[in-house]
Amino acid sequence: MKKLLSIFALVGACFAAAPAMASEGGYPLEPAPVNTSDLSSLQRGARLFVNYCLNCHGASMMRYNRLKDIGLTDDQIRENLLFSADKVGELMSISMQPKEAKAFFGATPPDLSVISRARGDDWLYTYLRTFYRDDNRATGWNNLVFPSVGMPHVLWELQGQRAAKFSEVEEHGEKVHKFGGFEQITPGKMSKVEYDQAVADLVGFLDWMAEPAQNHRKRLGVWVLLFLGMFTIFAWRLNAAYWKDVK
Structure with missing residues (x-):
């Protein structure tokens, strides 16, 4: 019994420590203020994704017309978001070939569907x-979370x-290099608060895109639990x- 309790305690401690886990680069992750509702x-987030991400990254498991689930009409999608396709029912794919992308960035940009x-x-x-400026990198950029990443900072105009x-x-x-903060070189189009919110919007869209039916699943789950309780x-x-009456 004591051994079983110890196992449960260990598992619980692992889950409790999960939000504070560091990235592969050793930099602590910050909680994303995402609300897919x-x-x-x-x-x-969809507008940022189409304008800044869809040039190099595809989302081959998502169709443009699925964006109607987040309140957009076919006309709004066609006029504001349909840049790499001809029809609203097409997949969010890109014309760049994997070999070309690998030659440009050193690695094939991953598909962002999930x-x-x-x-x-x-x-x-x-x-x-x-992201921060690094003249030693071919792209001129580096990242604390993903050191030596091949992707440039595509949102630099917004963040500066x-x-x-x-x-x-x-x-x-041992002597190690410890991060001591950022120094702004040139201002961006957005303030820090505005940029953080823009990134939260983009990440929220990526979260929704990975499972467009997640909100429906959660609502259905509540009703199922209520039914089971009753x-x-x-x-x-x-x-x-x-x-x-049975004795």
Whole structure:
């Protein structure tokens, strides 16, 4: 029994520590303020995705007409978001070939249909906010969450250009470079608060795109739990009435 309790305690501790886990680059992840029920946020995220991400990344499991689920009409999709296709019913694919993309960036840009499931919202939110200028990289950019990433900072016009400050410290007998904050080089079109909100909108859209029916699933789940709860009470009372005369 004690061994079983110890296992449960260990599992619980792992789940409790999950939000504070660091990225592969050692940089702590920040919680993403994502709300997939906010249609206005999802619409803003869709606009950012089409304008800044869909040039190199595809979303081959998503069709444009599915955006009607977030409150857009066919005409709105056609006039504002349909840049790489001819019909609203087409997939969100790109014309760039994988070989060309690998030659440009050193690696094939991943399809973003389910990137939220693969990486997690916190990873994406922190990643898109921790780019900095690095002249040693071919793209001129680096990232704290994903060091030596081949992707350039496509949102730099919105955030502005920043440099990362590092200091050399000794840890466990070894000298390491420790991040000491960002220094703004040039301003962006958005303030820090506005940019953080824009990234949250984009990550929210990526989260929704990974499972467009998730909100319906959650609402249905609530009704299923309510039904099971009521059925449990009914079955309990029926069982008591059935056995009350049995001695």
